[in-house]
Amino acid sequence: MLVxxxxxxxxxxxxxxxxxxxxxxxxxxxxxxxxxxxxxxxxGNLGSLAVLYLLLSAEFVAAAQVLxxxxxxxxxxxxxxxxxxxxxxxxxMGGPSWQAVGAVLAxxxxxxxxxxxxxxxxxxxxxNSEKITSAFGSPAQIGRLFLTDHLLAFEITSIVLLVxxxxxxxxxxxARRAAGEVPPL
Amino acid sequence: xxxxxxWYLTVAGFLFATGALGVLLRRNxxxxxxxxxxxxxxxxxxxxxxxxxxxxxxxxxxALAVMAVAASEVVVGLGLVVAINRKRITLDVxxxxxxxx
Numbered sequence: 233m234l235v236x237x238x239x240x241x242x243x244x245x246x247x248x249x250x251x252x253x254x255x256x257x258x259x260x261x262x263x264x265x266x267x268x269x270x271x272x273x274x275x276g277n278l279g280s281l282a283v284l285y286l287l288l289s290a291e292f293v294a295a296a297q298v299l300x301x302x303x304x305x306x307x308x309x310x311x312x313x314x315x316x317x318x319x320x321x322x323x324x325m326g327g328p329s330w331q332a333v334g335a336v337l338a339x340x341x342x343x344x345x346x347x348x349x350x351x352x353x354x355x356x357x358x359x360n361s362e363k364i365t366s367a368f369g370s371p372a373q374i375g376r377l378f379l380t381d382h383l384l385a386f387e388i389t390s391i392v393l394l395v396x397x398x399x400x401x402x403x404x405x406x407a408r409r410a411a412g413e414v415p416p417l
Numbered sequence: 418x419x420x421x422x423x424w425y426l427t428v429a430g431f432l433f434a435t436g437a438l439g440v441l442l443r444r445n446x447x448x449x450x451x452x453x454x455x456x457x458x459x460x461x462x463x464x465x466x467x468x469x470x471x472x473x474x475x476x477x478x479x480a481l482a483v484m485a486v487a488a489s490e491v492v493v494g495l496g497l498v499v500a501i502n503r504k505r506i507t508l509d510v511x512x513x514x515x516x517x518x
Contacts, residue, residue, distance in 0.1 A: 243419035251428045258432050258455050262439035267447040274451050281458055284428070287419060288469040293461075293477050293484075300484055305454075305491050312495045313447060316502050335441035343434035350426055354467075358423045362472030373474055374481070382478045389485045396489030403496030 247287055253280035271309045278302040290369040425466035432459030444509045446501075450494045457487045 253276065260273035278301045285294035367373050378386045432455055439452025461480045468476025502508060 240419065247420045247424070251424070254428060255431055255435070258435040261448070261451050261455060262435055262443065264448075267445055267451070270448050270451050274454060277455065278458065281462060284425065284462060285465055288425065288465050290465045290468065290477050290480075293465060293480050296481060296484060300488060301454075301458075305488055308491060308495060309447070309451070312499060315499065316447070316508070332442060335438055338441055339434045339438035342437050343430055346430040346433060350430070354426075358426070358470060359421060361422060361470050364469070364472050368469075368472070368474065369477060374477060377474050377478050378481075381475070385478065385482055389482055392489050393485055396492045400492040400496045403493070403500050406500060 243287065246283065250280045250283040250287070253277075254284065267313050268310070271306060271313055274309075275302050275306050278306070288369075289364060292369055292371045292374045422466045422470040426463055429459045429463040429466065432456075432462065435459075444511050446494075446498050446508055446510050446513075449510060450491065450498075453490070453494075454487060457483055 257273045257277040257280065261270045261277060264270045264273060278297060282294040282297045282302070285291075285297060436452045436454070436456030436459060439455065440449055443449055443452065461483050464476045464480045464483070468474060468480075498508065501513065
């Protein structure tokens with residue numbers, strides 16, 4: 233009984249810390265004027281999201297989040313930001329003021345829509361979670377699902393990644409030719 | 418029991434709205450891309466929360482597919498940013514209107 237209560241408190245404490253770190257770093261990404269700091273804040277956001285995934289017993293997704301997102305994708309972002317150089321703009325200045333008002337209104341409307349839709353469609357079965365086994369979210373289960381039920385999605389993902397890689401190479405080569413660094417084809 | 422799925426969905430909704438605010442408000446295309454990542458991650462958190470709630474692993478598969486699409490989108494987006502920067506055009510999404518008809 234006591235052990236269960238202590239475990240409960242620990243889970244809630246971890247949830248509160250991770251959720252507020254997540255929301256705070258999200259707001260920081262949007263409000264920093266320097267894109268370098270925004271990218272660093274996004275790494276914090278992704279890390280705290282990985283903690284939330286662990287609390288939802290999605291171990292493999294949490295590991296992939298840290299490796300793929302916070303590792304590879306953010307390193308690419310930081311390289312491009314370093315290449316382009318510091319170029320800061322503050323979020324509330326420049327551009328007509330109706331843009332800022334409209335952006336805040338649209339984001340608020342989106343939030344209200346999300347709350348209303350989830351409340352209408354899913355409020356009935358949110359309170360009681362299904363029982364899961366300890367294998368839920370493990371690499372073995374994810375791999376089995378990927379290679380049986382979701383094989384088509386798996387293959388399409390590989391094609392999407394190939395197209396993105398080719399597109400990145402073409403965009404880079406085109407930019408270098410346009411800048412006159414290499415002779416045109 | 419820890420926090421219910423409704424709490425995770427609340428965080429996911431706020432994350433999505435924060436990202437949408439960044440996409441609409443900021444004019445630096447790099448920060449627009451970063452805010453887009455926040456929106457995708459909000460959707461991912463909702464997917465994984467529902468996967469846990471329904472005891473079905475398919476939501477996690479969906480979240481992994483979203484991650485792959487996000488990585489591809491970052492490659493193309495950053496390629497465009499670098500290409501625009503090489504042409505010495507100001508990096509401001511309000512001025513990138515040469516495709517306007």
